Amino acid sequence: MTLPDAETLLAELAQQIRRDATPDTALVGIYTGGVWIAERLHRMLGLSTPMGTIDVAFYRDDYKKTGLRPGVKPSDIPFKVEGADIILVDDVLYTGRTIRAALNEIFDYGRPTSIRLAALVDRGGRQLPICPQFVGARVEVALDQSIELRRAQAGRFNLALMSRGA
Amino acid sequence: MNANLQMSAEGKLKHLLTTEGLPPEILLQILDTARSFCSVTERQVKKVPLLRGKAIFNLFFEPSTRTRTTFEIAAKRLSADVVNLNIATSSQTKGETLLDTVANLTAMHADMFIVRHGESGAAHLIARNVGPDIHVINAGDGRHAHPTQALLDMFTIRHYKGGFNHLRVAIVGDILHSRVARSEIHALTTLGVPEVRVIGPRTLLPRHVQNLGVHVFHDMAAGLKDVDVVMMLRLQHERMSGALLPSAGEFFKSYGLTPEKLAHAKPDAIVMHPGPMNRGVEIDSAVADGRQSVILPQVTFGIAVRMAVMGILAGN
Numbered sequence: 001m002t003l004p005d006a007e008t009l010l011a012e013l014a015q016q017i018r019r020d021a022t023p024d025t026a027l028v029g030i031y032t033g034g035v036w037i038a039e040r041l042h043r044m045l046g047l048s049t050p051m052g053t054i055d056v057a058f059y060r061d062d063y064k065k066t067g068l069r070p071g072v073k074p075s076d077i078p079f080k081v082e083g084a085d086i087i088l089v090d091d092v093l094y095t096g097r098t099i100r101a102a103l104n105e106i107f108d109y110g111r112p113t114s115i116r117l118a119a120l121v122d123r124g125g126r127q128l129p130i131c132p133q134f135v136g137a138r139v140e141v142a143l144d145q146s147i148e149l150r151r152a153q154a155g156r157f158n159l160a161l162m163s164r165g166a
Numbered sequence: 167m168n169a170n171l172q173m174s175a176e177g178k179l180k181h182l183l184t185t186e187g188l189p190p191e192i193l194l195q196i197l198d199t200a201r202s203f204c205s206v207t208e209r210q211v212k213k214v215p216l217l218r219g220k221a222i223f224n225l226f227f228e229p230s231t232r233t234r235t236t237f238e239i240a241a242k243r244l245s246a247d248v249v250n251l252n253i254a255t256s257s258q259t260k261g262e263t264l265l266d267t268v269a270n271l272t273a274m275h276a277d278m279f280i281v282r283h284g285e286s287g288a289a290h291l292i293a294r295n296v297g298p299d300i301h302v303i304n305a306g307d308g309r310h311a312h313p314t315q316a317l318l319d320m321f322t323i324r325h326y327k328g329g330f331n332h333l334r335v336a337i338v339g340d341i342l343h344s345r346v347a348r349s350e351i352h353a354l355t356t357l358g359v360p361e362v363r364v365i366g367p368r369t370l371l372p373r374h375v376q377n378l379g380v381h382v383f384h385d386m387a388a389g390l391k392d393v394d395v396v397m398m399l400r401l402q403h404e405r406m407s408g409a410l411l412p413s414a415g416e417f418f419k420s421y422g423l424t425p426e427k428l429a430h431a432k433p434d435a436i437v438m439h440p441g442p443m444n445r446g447v448e449i450d451s452a453v454a455d456g457r458q459s460v461i462l463p464q465v466t467f468g469i470a471v472r473m474a475v476m477g478i479l480a481g482n
Contacts, residue, residue: 055202058214058477067178067481068216070195074202081210108211 001141006149006157009120009136010037014044016134017087017118021045026084028052030102031073033091033149036157037120041089049084052077059101081110087134091149093119096130121147121159171293178482181293181302182475184311185352193357197321199474200467206243207469216477217246220277224250225267226305227283232441232465233305233315237280240472246278268292276300278480286310286345301479309345315440316349318471320357322464323395326436330357336389336431337380338365339399339421339448342372342410346440347399355379365389366421369410386421390430398423398439401448414447424450428458436460 017025026049029038035053042051054075057068088102099117106112118134123141141147141161148160172181172188179192206214222241226234234250241248253267268279278301281289286308293302306312320330327333335354341347341364354362355378364375365383376382383389390396401417411417423437437449437459445451454461 057202058206058216063216063481068199068478070191070198072199072202074205076205104215108213109209 001161003139003147003159003161004121004137006120006136006159010040010044010157013037013118013120013134013136014041017041018045020116020134021047021087022085023048024085025049026052026079026086027089028054028077028086028102028106029089030098031055033120034089036149036151037091037118038089040157041118050078052079052086054102054105056098056101056105059105061097061101075105077106077109081106081112084110084112086112086115087118088115089118091120092147093117093122093130093132093135094125094146096126096128099130100128120149123147171290174482179478180482181289181304182313182479183289183293183302183304185313185316185349185356186311188313188352188356190356190358193317193320193353196317196471196474196478197324199478200317200321200470203243203470203473203477204467206473213243213245215245217241217244217480220244220246220480221275222246222248222278222280222476223271223276224248224305225271225279225281225283226250226252227264227281227288228306230282230306232468233282236465236468237303237305237314237472240469240476243469244473244476246476264288264291265295268296272297272300278303278476280305282306284308301482303475303479306345309343309348311349312345312440313349313353314468314472314475315346316353317475318464318468319346319350319397319438319440320353321467321471322438322460323436325463325467326460327394330354330359333359333395334361334363334393335359335395335397336363336365336383336393337397337399338386338389338423340370340401341366341375341399342370343402344399347397348378350397351378351380363389363393367411367417386423386427387430390427393431394435396423396428396431396435396437398437398443398449400440400442401444414444418447418450422446422448422450423453425452425456428453434458438464441465 027038027042029035038051055073057072116133119132120136122135122138144164146162146164148162150158172183174180238248280303282305288307289304337347362380364380439461
């Protein structure tokens, strides 16, 4: 199958968010792909609130199985979470477990007024009651495959289809 | 002492007993993870749920304030349940009683032991005898090792100096009795510090210390010349028997770090000390409280580094 063009999806996502966003809307990207997308959205939308980045490693529900992977990044939310309207940004939305972890982490910074979810690609397969408000595209992918966001040297995004475990 | 005891067959860190023989990737994983934990302590809720439901026992057979407290804070910030046991020991304490204590705590469903003991090898002994799902951290054993102190020192150096492979580092004072110095030397050389020096009187340097890959100096002016990092050690009166030293005053004259002696180091050199400090013995107050001192940041970083060690071990 051919995957949609990531740059087209990003433009689509930006357009959806633009309709809703105010200058105070705060973006939080989830490492790694979600941070890339959030950085681009932040520029495209000309938001004034500095964007946040989070690594959900300390909140994952599979810690007992997999432990802490090397390369954990420091989370950084440089705005006041208390009372903020946040859009959480990820690249590929699948089971929803990463989003659950991210929500828990954000609440340890404070109590936001609202959190909405933006994903470049929604591949279905949710295992938790989590639903995105902004989506670039919905894509059907076989269970043994995964979609990965890649960033080329010039910063251009593309999507790649991978076999799981490969 | 078998260093491989701390690694699983898959090359994962199971216990942290010594920095000796640890591959650089594991040292760096601990430092990187610690950096992420630093940001946790700046939030409204200074806790993560990682070790929720785990029971961690602080087993201290030797007095300690800083190390025990920072381990306790670190465990609590990981949401673990912590039990502190300060066990005064007699010199007769033998392996059997130690293992009995551990067996009893294991029966209380301990998940991790943090062990400080006056005998070298105590943490290794425990690690060899615990069940497969229990992790052991050495918080100082005799003169042998104090790996989390060395790791927090590495974290401090990387924080202020940006890396390791361009540095000249001097460790000063009572190297002979210092488990901190041994662990630091192994960590510094593994992380690629090109020049590690030890400075001290002959009586306080272990024989063949140069076999660890360090340069030996007996004079502060020569030893501190152009170094980037000065790591002071505590003069360990309690571990000394016999006349290794004329007096504390004599020691200070020759090896106490004063502003005058520190002037031989690079102007931006940092000064470290693992604590507790003997002011006026190994370090002058003007240096300890001075511009180049990073002694209190070391303590703060110690929490994040211990969180990282516990977080990595408990998941492996």
